[in-house]
Amino acid sequence: xxxxxxxxxxxxxxxxxxxxxxxxxxxxxxxxxxxxxxxxxxxxxxxxxxxxxxxxxxxxxxxxxxxxxxxxxxxxxxxxxxxxxxxxxxxxxxxxxxxxxxxxxxxxxxxxxxxxxxxxxxxxxxxxxxxxxxxxxxxxxxxxxxxxxxxxxxxxxxxxxxxxxxxxxxxxxxxxxxxxxxxxxxxxxxxxxxxxxxxxxxxxxxxxxxxxxxxxxxxxxxxxxxxxxxxxxxxxxxxxxxxxxxxxxxxxxxxxxxxxxxxxxxxxxxxxxxxxxxxxxxxxxxxxxxxxxxxxxxxxxxxxxxxxxxxxxxxxxxxxxxxxxxxxxxxxx
Amino acid sequence: xxxxxxxxxxxxxxxxxxxxxxxxxxxxxxxxxxxxxxxxxxxxxxxxxxxxxxxxxxxxxxxxxxxxxxxxxxxxxxxxxxxxxxxxxxxxxxxxxxxxxxxxxxxxxxxxxxxxxxxxxxxxxxxxxxxxxxxxxxxxxxxxxxxxxxxxxxxxxxxxxxxxxxxxxxxxxxxxxxxxxxxxxxxxxxxxxxxxxxxxxxxxxxxxxxxxxxxxxxxxxxxxxxxxxxxxxxxxxxxxxxxxxxxxxxxxxxxxxxxxxxxxxxxxxxxxxxxxxxxxxxxxxxxxxxxxxxxxxxxxxxxxxxxxxxxxxxxxxxxxxxxxxxxxxxxxx
Numbered sequence: 001x002x003x004x005x006x007x008x009x010x011x012x013x014x015x016x017x018x019x020x021x022x023x024x025x026x027x028x029x030x031x032x033x034x035x036x037x038x039x040x041x042x043x044x045x046x047x048x049x050x051x052x053x054x055x056x057x058x059x060x061x062x063x064x065x066x067x068x069x070x071x072x073x074x075x076x077x078x079x080x081x082x083x084x085x086x087x088x089x090x091x092x093x094x095x096x097x098x099x100x101x102x103x104x105x106x107x108x109x110x111x112x113x114x115x116x117x118x119x120x121x122x123x124x125x126x127x128x129x130x131x132x133x134x135x136x137x138x139x140x141x142x143x144x145x146x147x148x149x150x151x152x153x154x155x156x157x158x159x160x161x162x163x164x165x166x167x168x169x170x171x172x173x174x175x176x177x178x179x180x181x182x183x184x185x186x187x188x189x190x191x192x193x194x195x196x197x198x199x200x201x202x203x204x205x206x207x208x209x210x211x212x213x214x215x216x217x218x219x220x221x222x223x224x225x226x227x228x229x230x231x232x233x234x235x236x237x238x239x240x241x242x243x244x245x246x247x248x249x250x251x252x253x254x255x256x257x258x259x260x261x262x263x264x265x266x267x268x269x270x271x272x273x274x275x276x277x278x279x280x281x282x283x284x285x286x287x288x289x290x291x292x293x294x295x296x297x298x299x300x301x302x303x304x305x306x307x308x309x310x311x312x313x314x315x316x317x318x319x320x321x322x323x324x325x326x327x328x329x330x331x332x333x
Numbered sequence: 334x335x336x337x338x339x340x341x342x343x344x345x346x347x348x349x350x351x352x353x354x355x356x357x358x359x360x361x362x363x364x365x366x367x368x369x370x371x372x373x374x375x376x377x378x379x380x381x382x383x384x385x386x387x388x389x390x391x392x393x394x395x396x397x398x399x400x401x402x403x404x405x406x407x408x409x410x411x412x413x414x415x416x417x418x419x420x421x422x423x424x425x426x427x428x429x430x431x432x433x434x435x436x437x438x439x440x441x442x443x444x445x446x447x448x449x450x451x452x453x454x455x456x457x458x459x460x461x462x463x464x465x466x467x468x469x470x471x472x473x474x475x476x477x478x479x480x481x482x483x484x485x486x487x488x489x490x491x492x493x494x495x496x497x498x499x500x501x502x503x504x505x506x507x508x509x510x511x512x513x514x515x516x517x518x519x520x521x522x523x524x525x526x527x528x529x530x531x532x533x534x535x536x537x538x539x540x541x542x543x544x545x546x547x548x549x550x551x552x553x554x555x556x557x558x559x560x561x562x563x564x565x566x567x568x569x570x571x572x573x574x575x576x577x578x579x580x581x582x583x584x585x586x587x588x589x590x591x592x593x594x595x596x597x598x599x600x601x602x603x604x605x606x607x608x609x610x611x612x613x614x615x616x617x618x619x620x621x622x623x624x625x626x627x628x629x630x631x632x633x634x635x636x637x638x639x640x641x642x643x644x645x646x647x648x649x650x651x652x653x654x655x656x657x658x659x660x661x662x663x664x665x666x
Contacts, residue, residue, distance in 0.1 A: 131576060141475060143473075143476055143577075145474075145495070145576065145577050146495075146496070147499070147576055149496055152493070152496040156492055156493075159479070159485050159488050160489075167425065167482070242466075243478065
């Protein structure tokens with residue numbers, strides 16, 4: 001089984017690569033090759049994979065690149081490459097180029113291989129395909145009415161994925177990811193970063209700025225769950241999807257206040273005290289516009305996609321997977 | 334006020350042009366220029382318009398064409414140009430080229446004019462953006478999950494229209510048209526043609542073939558209503574739309590059996606006897622796959638979009654607008 005990961009240098013791409021290296025196979029098939037591609041930098045390769053791993057910088061928006069990437073006929077493609085929300089809003093042309101044209105280049109390259117080639121394509125979409133006004137809870141047949149260019153591009157990607165799948169050119173599945181939290185690594189200035197920053201930094205004994213009010217809500221899943229979604233999608237029987245090839249993944253709906261309470265239970269008052277409220281009206285406006293209600297994610301759950309049950313579990317997963325089971329902030333002084 | 338009609342040679346484009354020529358203005362503004370463009374043939378121009386009318390063959394998929402068409406800064410653009418459902422399904426590349434790339438070319442051309450140019454753009458979408466499984470009645474926030482490439486391309490057009498409008502590049506409104514019935518002109522072999530054929534042909538004393546069963550349903554509006562939708566959209570206060578720029582137009586849900594009963598009431602048994610049942614499994618499969626349930630079209634109705642109340646009215650409109658108020662079939666023998 002040959003696997004290609006586009007966006008293989010990103011957080012999710014790297015975690016998927018490492019998990020594949022650990023398991024050595026997928027769906028009872030041995031992996032023979034893993035090819036990691038990223039436009040930004042050459043992706044790191046897993047340290048001890050029981051199969052051949054290659055890695056390169058390639059830009060899927062450049063002519064001929066996707067054709068070359070699929071010429072070796074990977075059986076499974078993870079298409080994670082994207083310009084993120086904030087950047088797609090700031091740079092209109094770049095967002096459409098990467099998120100729409102890049103995705104279409106990939107689908108066209110796959111179609112033009114012909115000759116019965118029909119790889120499984122796992123496409124990461126986003127909760128950003130939704131936009132208000134919302135009902136109290138979002139069912140699986142709720143309209144996609146995005147309020148950002150990023151969400152628009154992801155929704156278009158989903159439509160293309162369904163049509164190319166229906167026509168038999170590809171075997172696609174789209175995953176509408178909740179906000180991934182706790183994101184490991186350095187704090188970033190993306191507005192959605194605050195949901196991770198206020199957990200990750202205090203746990204290691206560093207102050208974190210909370211630029212929003214505590215009532216701001218979002219829907220979350222851990223990086224471990226996101227990897228699980230992608231791998232489950234890679235081996236799912238897609239006949240169960242019908243023509244609606246994209247699914248809202250399960251997530252935990254929580255407010256910033258809920259996050260802080262969960263942190264208090266797990267790590268105590270001293271850690272919570274490291275969160276400093278510093279209101280920023282720009283961030284506040286942005287994050288409160290994402291006021292997603294709850295999602296049933298009924299189809300995804302019935303198809304076996306799983307996430308944490310509450311925000312405490314999300315924090316515990318972070319402590320296990322990123323901090324070796326310890327809370328450094330408790331012992332750092 | 335300068336007006337551009339893309340797809341100006343089609344049935345709807347021609348009827349809109351004639352109505353504009355009759356009224357001379359729109360929304361209390363005088364029309365100064367009307368430019369009709371079509372890719373197939375040079376559109377006919379209205380006989381006695383109180384403004385300048387120009388007409389030409391142009392293909393919006395050719396490089397630079399859209400830029401040229403918007404360089405004169407039309408205040409109002411009707412974008413009706415499309416490869417229809419059957420052809421987009423048969424010719425995958427042509428459908429995407431015209432319906433997706435053509436629409437994107439137009440939006441990009443408008444955006445790149447810049448300098449505050451922000452025309453009203455009336456885009457004809459279609460009930461084909463919907464696909465089953467359906468609830469009993471479709472509300473305005475029902476998911477767009479098309480089951481054809483045509484429906485996919487129209488849904489993508491809607492998403493682009495909303496995003497370009499939100500970003501302030503255009504002032505767009507999308508109209509999801511029901512099946513337009515009774516279509517004037519010669520019978521055609523498009524599967525949806527049967528809904529018009531079985532009314533239009535008998536009314537002029539000609540036999541019509543019914544290739545489907547009578548329980549097949551569809552949602553209909555007359556050509557007169559379709560012109561009304563387009564002109565109402567051209568002068569609507571789009572602030573009332575929020576970010577969901579496309580609306581399911583009102584329509585009359587009726588089965589073939591309902592159509593025949595309406596024809597019987599209006600034109601009698603002798604006319605109905607001209608409908609010959611000749612089952613065609615291919616047509617049957619296609620039309621029964623469109624099994625739309627009813628639509629509330631609540632937003633469109635609340636915004637003042639109007640259609641006929643029942644199928645009898647649709648037939649009466651056809652007799653008035655296309656047959657001079659007479660039923661030739663009643664006197665032709």
